[in-house]
Amino acid sequence: MKTLCAALLLLLTSPSFAQVVAIRAGTVVDPAHGGSAKDQVILVENGKIKAIGAGVAIPAGAEVIDLSHEWVSPGLIDAHSHMTLTEIAGGAPFESFYLNQSSTLRGLRGLHNAASVLQAGFTTLRDVGNSAEWAMSDVRRAIDSGWFDGPTIIDSGKIIAPFGGQSRDIPPRQGPFWQFEYIDADSPAEIRKAVRTNIYYGAGVIKLVADNNPYHYSIEELRAAVDEAHRAGIPVAVHVYAGDALENAIEAGVDSIEHGFDLTDAQLKRMKDKGIFLVGTDFPRAHLDIVGTSGGILPEPAVLAPKIIDRLTRAHRIGVRMAFGTDTVIDMPGRTRADLMFDYLAVWRVAGVPPIEILRAMTSNAAELLRVNKQRGSIGAGLSADLVAMPADPLNDIENLRKIDFVMKNGKIVRRPQIH
Numbered sequence: 001m002k003t004l005c006a007a008l009l010l011l012l013t014s015p016s017f018a019q020v021v022a023i024r025a026g027t028v029v030d031p032a033h034g035g036s037a038k039d040q041v042i043l044v045e046n047g048k049i050k051a052i053g054a055g056v057a058i059p060a061g062a063e064v065i066d067l068s069h070e071w072v073s074p075g076l077i078d079a080h081s082h083m084t085l086t087e088i089a090g091g092a093p094f095e096s097f098y099l100n101q102s103s104t105l106r107g108l109r110g111l112h113n114a115a116s117v118l119q120a121g122f123t124t125l126r127d128v129g130n131s132a133e134w135a136m137s138d139v140r141r142a143i144d145s146g147w148f149d150g151p152t153i154i155d156s157g158k159i160i161a162p163f164g165g166q167s168r169d170i171p172p173r174q175g176p177f178w179q180f181e182y183i184d185a186d187s188p189a190e191i192r193k194a195v196r197t198n199i200y201y202g203a204g205v206i207k208l209v210a211d212n213n214p215y216h217y218s219i220e221e222l223r224a225a226v227d228e229a230h231r232a233g234i235p236v237a238v239h240v241y242a243g244d245a246l247e248n249a250i251e252a253g254v255d256s257i258e259h260g261f262d263l264t265d266a267q268l269k270r271m272k273d274k275g276i277f278l279v280g281t282d283f284p285r286a287h288l289d290i291v292g293t294s295g296g297i298l299p300e301p302a303v304l305a306p307k308i309i310d311r312l313t314r315a316h317r318i319g320v321r322m323a324f325g326t327d328t329v330i331d332m333p334g335r336t337r338a339d340l341m342f343d344y345l346a347v348w349r350v351a352g353v354p355p356i357e358i359l360r361a362m363t364s365n366a367a368e369l370l371r372v373n374k375q376r377g378s379i380g381a382g383l384s385a386d387l388v389a390m391p392a393d394p395l396n397d398i399e400n401l402r403k404i405d406f407v408m409k410n411g412k413i414v415r416r417p418q419i420h
């Protein structure tokens, strides 16, 4: 018995024992290169894609997954999420949720949302703050530890902003309570310290809010953020709508402009020339009607909705690189968080962006912005096996992404098609 146990232990711990999964894929969609290939075999071993091709032999003993009637795509990426945040509808101040939701509750909400959007096909999230006291960093740790199935999380830690975070007109008696989820940083030196603080706590992206108040970040301040983050190999994402602050962000060479609702054609061209991504968070009108002005942070829905479509149309025409980012922070009865994230597809369609380019923004482009493109964001040998599949062609109708019924993350199958 002892010998048998020892032999079994040796077998289980031997590197050669790794279970190979072979996926028979009807069509593999390749957003990075714009094509698709029929009747492919994808071999997955140790969490990675070992081989892909029409003539790849399936090794004896491999678990075979039959997706021969499905379209297989790289796993989806949302480059602008706030998994721990649900805004309180009905015109409540933006700060309301600071007062009655602890960091622990926020973390549990984030874990719940992250787990649910993985089931829908989002295998990677870039979560850009508003996560209380680094709650999303702990969600990342819990998922990375294997305690829960969830997407790969790249989180920003606390948002860095000039004094006041995204609050306005808080009476002095209340104190700077926005520091629950913002770091006030009002000089290049303070910005460097804030960047280092977030990196210390595990941030994989630095998020700044540049223009929430009449005062806004200078070129020198933004350059300090870029310099400090880039030396640690981390990109900088800047929330900014318009004007001088936007000019400064482009000039400072940030990695992405978040929102950019009032971007001019000239600014879009400069972003294109400098390789700066637009993460447009292109809100559908129905969502804006729920969130309203978010306590004065956003323009009125009737103004903002057409502006977003116009800006997205121009960005696409000019050829700025775009990564899909939703900024979903609302709930709707009977609909999942992922349902709401997929609502953004309609805005992209209305703006005239073809399905292949939308899918590219959700996969390989986003992976490049997140600096994970050597690990994920496309399907190829050596990359992490982040795969989704659906029973209809997303390049024919991008809304078919809503039908995703197979999800694999880092080689682990977390959702399988129902057998009818």
Ligand SMILES: [Zn+2]
Binding pocket: 080, 082, 128, 327
């Ligand atoms: Zn946001």
